[in-house]
Amino acid sequence: MSYDIAVLGGGPAGMAAATEAAQRGARVVLLEESAAPGGQVYRAPPSGFIGPVDADRRAGDALRAALLASGAELRTGCRVWGVGGGPLVPQREPAAPFRLDALDSDGRSFAMEARALVLCCGTHERIIAFPGWTLPGVLGLAAATILLKAHGVLPGRRVVVAGAGPLLYAVAAKLLKAGAEVAAVVDLAHRTEWLRALPRLAARPDLLAQGLAWRATLVARGVRVIAGAGVTAARGDEVLQAVQVEGAWIACDALCIGHGLVPATEATRTFRAAHRYAPAEGGWVPVLDADQRCSVPLLYTAGDGAGVRGAAAAPASGRVAALAALHDLGLLPDHAAARVAPARDLARAAKAGGAMARMMALRPALVRAIPPETIVCRCEGVTRAEIEAACADGAADMNQMKQFTRCGMGPCQGRICGETAAELVGMHCGGREKAGFATGRLPLRPVPMDALLGEFDYADIPVPKPAPI
Amino acid sequence: MIAGMDVIAEHDRMKDVAHPLRIAGISRPADVTFSFAGTSLSAPEGENLAAALIACGIRRLGEGQDAARPRAALCMMGVCQQCLLRVDGRLVQACLVPVRAGMVVTAT
Amino acid sequence: MFDVAVIGAGVMGCSTALFLARAGMKVVLLDRGAICREASGVNAGTLTMQMTRAALIPYALRAHEMWLRMPEWCDGGHVLATACPGLSVAFTEHEAAMLEERAHFRRQAGAPIELVTPARAREIEPGLSERVIAAGHCPIDGFTSAYLTGRAFRPALLNAGVELREDCAVQGIAPGFVLETAAGTVQAKRIVLAGGVWLQDMAAWLRVTLPIKVLINQLVVTERMAPVMRTVLGVASGLLSLKQYANGSVLIGGGWQGIGDRARGGLAVKPESFLGNVRLAAHAVPALRDARVLRAWLGLEAETADALPAIGPIPGIDDAWIIGSVHSGYTSGPYLGKLLAQAICGQAPELPLFPIDRLLAQEKAA
């Protein structure tokens, strides 16, 4: 299977990129792990689940409809575990077509090639460790939006919502509407921080209105909003029973907590594209030109994976990336004219999105406050004290710290602990830039060996020539 | 007792009675039964497995091999790997699969 | 002015520097990156007699002992070295013949390898596939967590008075052993080149032409899983090395090749090598089918023209030494560093070195 353009990730950015490219006649494939395209904001509910239609649902449905009509080939339920080709070829060989290895929904492995690759892998959530954060009942804040919006399930009956950014109020309002009790909203930002962001949000009156409506709901229902504070501990035997805020314990059976979003850069790191550390955009992001081109030829990144700018900016950046790819492949005669509208949309949406992203930037004080014995890496059970001991033993970047402690070597490959760990390493070695990031390697996601292996004959394994005795 | 703790106690009693965590106003497919760690549960067919377990009051997903035990769904989007379970013997992330009638879910 | 400058802080450079300092020399150890972050920190950590070249077995046996007792000679530093039996297996008649021949040579070199029946092999390794038709068993085998190597050596080096300069690439060597680095020059009475696959570039600083082939070795690790095996497992051809760590993860290696080079490092796996390697592993231990693959990576291993080590004085240049290009070099590393330190200190090494005159002569003839 061979395409002009492969788009990895079917969120708003990927859907728009694939639609734009296919509408203009390119052979396009879109690969998405979920059963339906939509991504994190516009995640489609499972089939047969019919709920009230809200603005997000309408926006998602519109993107899905355009995608289906565009002629792009859609491969959902398809987990891409391998990316290769492009610059990843032996020395002095010309760049190869990109190659993607994936598992389909039946767990079978397959591969495909494309001349250009648009990465729209989105973000994952940053949750800075605190005592008790591994207790069942503690859930991500963005995770809560998925649970509530896509699956229609409450995380608990009496919920504390904590962290940073607009999702706090979205989740709290949704919880109230669905009948849960919100024990408190604990916002790391002071009111003044929100006031400072207001002028930029004014670029998007719709979002501003939505935000004000969420807050009004909270006020009307008498929900306690604790500003400029964070959850310092969680406790419970076996499951969560209470969280600590400003020294007092608040009883709850669920805590939804998130400290911002981190761009998913595993694919761009695997391609050895250039990255820069941009805390206001979520952390390490690929270096891009004005048309979403990475430093690697024919590789593009769009959406929040290119730097957090929110759902509204994602489709516009996807279209800009698709147009650049078409142009670079010689498939678009008038690139300059075609890019005007999406580039303008992107600039506009990025303004409000950027202000929100800044509210969600990592707050180093949270990391400094982690007690030494708190587990930072869940998969491997590595504590802050162990990470700092490794730094004292000479680990001066993320890769060496990982070697010395196993932090980030488990199944999540550092996606959950990475931000906390990098901040700790940075405190010792002179900053996040010096601390760097873990080298990108395959697979992008854990792959079940069984699916990978398939049926085979021993004789068909291409065993290389043995070494001399 | 911590203020509000009685609410939780009440919820713990409720959890076998109905599905108080499923949000009203959504039309869902008919329930099917499946098992988790030997206990029979029911959930609408096609509901996300991690969500279904939460709705059934099950948040502790087993001890697993990892150091921070017990595990529980954290990210709901396939990243954290904390929801790893076996479905009919195969390792799957609960937050990425739907509930099917008769599926046998066990710890890793 | 240092007595010795050791260039390259892999297992070869670290052990040479440590034993030189312990012998009373003033040592500087320089690396362009962090300590043991190339081959010595990313290798499979197998301490095996069944993959080591026969000529290296006497060295490997002594080094095996050193790894197991590392805390005693390395100020408590350790790499979680674990002793266990090793099995090398055959699935076909052809491989069985190869197994027999190879076991014979290695036995002659001192490795206690015996051929065993498939039934006996499965007693030793219950996880082994039914498809095995013959096996070589070596009671002396084992493995380490190689990623701990830098952490294990570092305190001992510092305690011994070695000046460790990380992130300090040597760019060239001016007459009088003046090493050029971005942070200024460093002068020493003697130098040791310990640059792994970069030995070729380092030799060129001294106008010595020493071709070093670069192998791009691939490794694959699984998620933690319940115990499925308890030995170090290989195949007759040497193209599999398989073991399960105490934490449950299984490491799959064997020298399958990926994409990369000296300049860019280990860049990417080749899909066919990746698949071939894991299939071979699952063919040997069927329970691996149940695992999930977490990560694959690549490291660079050096090889000389005759695939034997380069360890000894550099001909024609007094007080310049070289160490590296050792097949299964992690296994033998600490012992070889100790030997070279003995030679540099003017003692007769316990076992012979591997002087490079042979390689330079070949190069001249060619």
Ligand SMILES: Cc1cc2nc3c(=O)[nH]c(=O)nc-3n(C[C@H](O)[C@H](O)[C@H](O)COP(=O)(O)OP(=O)(O)OC[C@H]3O[C@@H](n4cnc5c(N)ncnc54)[C@H](O)[C@@H]3O)c2cc1C
């Ligand atoms: C849980 C969550 C909730 C959020 N809620 C909001 C919100 O309410 N409002 C807002 O403005 N922003 C929200 N955000 C930010 C959000 O990321 C963006 O606004 C928006 O979704 C970005 O779109 P995208 O296309 O860049 O990425 P996403 O929507 O994240 O889409 C990326 C897609 O790529 C797929 N993918 C990634 N890797 C692979 C792979 N290897 N194989 C196959 N598929 C893959 C994923 O399954 C996903 O569908 C949320 C983020 C998260 C994580």
Ligand SMILES: Cc1cc2nc3c(=O)[nH]c(=O)nc-3n(C[C@H](O)[C@H](O)[C@H](O)COP(=O)(O)OP(=O)(O)OC[C@H]3O[C@@H](n4cnc5c(N)ncnc54)[C@H](O)[C@@H]3O)c2cc1C
């Ligand atoms: C993937 C892989 C798996 C392996 N598995 C095994 C195994 O299971 N068992 C086994 O026994 N062996 C194994 N080996 C072989 C073993 O790892 C090597 O033989 C051994 O580690 C080599 O050590 P070294 O010190 O010579 O080289 P290296 O560890 O590569 O060290 C060389 C050092 O020189 C430094 N350097 C380079 N240029 C400069 C410069 N200009 N200035 C300063 N410093 C410089 C580098 O940064 C590096 O740190 C494996 C190798 C690989 C790559």
Ligand code: FES
């Ligand atoms: S809840 Fe994080 S992977 Fe499923």
